[in-house]
């Protein structure tokens with residue numbers, strides 16, 4: 685039986701922490717689908733197409749053999765549609781735990797055929813999040829240690845245009 689997993693998220697934008705989790709996940713499963721959430725209440729900085737293109741380029745450049753897709757609606761339904769047996773999530777610090785615990789148990793309540801597994805990134809990425817990267821980018825700080833070069837460029841462009849339109 686082929687073991688598939690889905691690694692869902694907003695990826696707004698993808699960071700080296702996400703890539704670390706993807707690389708680890710792909711050693712455990714026959715197939716890993718990175719699933720970018722189309723329904724997002726978080727009002728993302730990048731459009732769905734931009735986020736998709738950035739993830740695709742990053743996994744291609746780093747030769748991480750995962751599939752990249754977009755999903756709509758309820759995650760557990762999508763996981764079942766894909767015939768996957770697991771959801772992969774990243775755990776950074778205790779602060780992630782409560783939310784992830786709630787999410788995992790709720791997903792299990794909806795479909796108990798699907799397990800959630802948590803992977804911890806390399807220690808240097810434990811403090812890294814898309815939000816902090818956006819905040820540093822917005823303030824004109826260096827993000828090259830946290831994201832692939834094309835994402836750094838995209839962040840610079842986004843905030844340059846923002847700052848120009850404010851002038």
Ligand code: ADP
Nearest residue numbers: 692693694695701702773774775805809812813
């Ligand atoms: P979501 O909106 O679903 O939380 P994110 O793109 O922020 O989407 O995160 C997707 C998953 O990746 C989450 O499980 C999150 O905990 C994990 N993640 C994000 N950044 C890191 C990181 N630096 N190291 C490990 N896991 C991470």
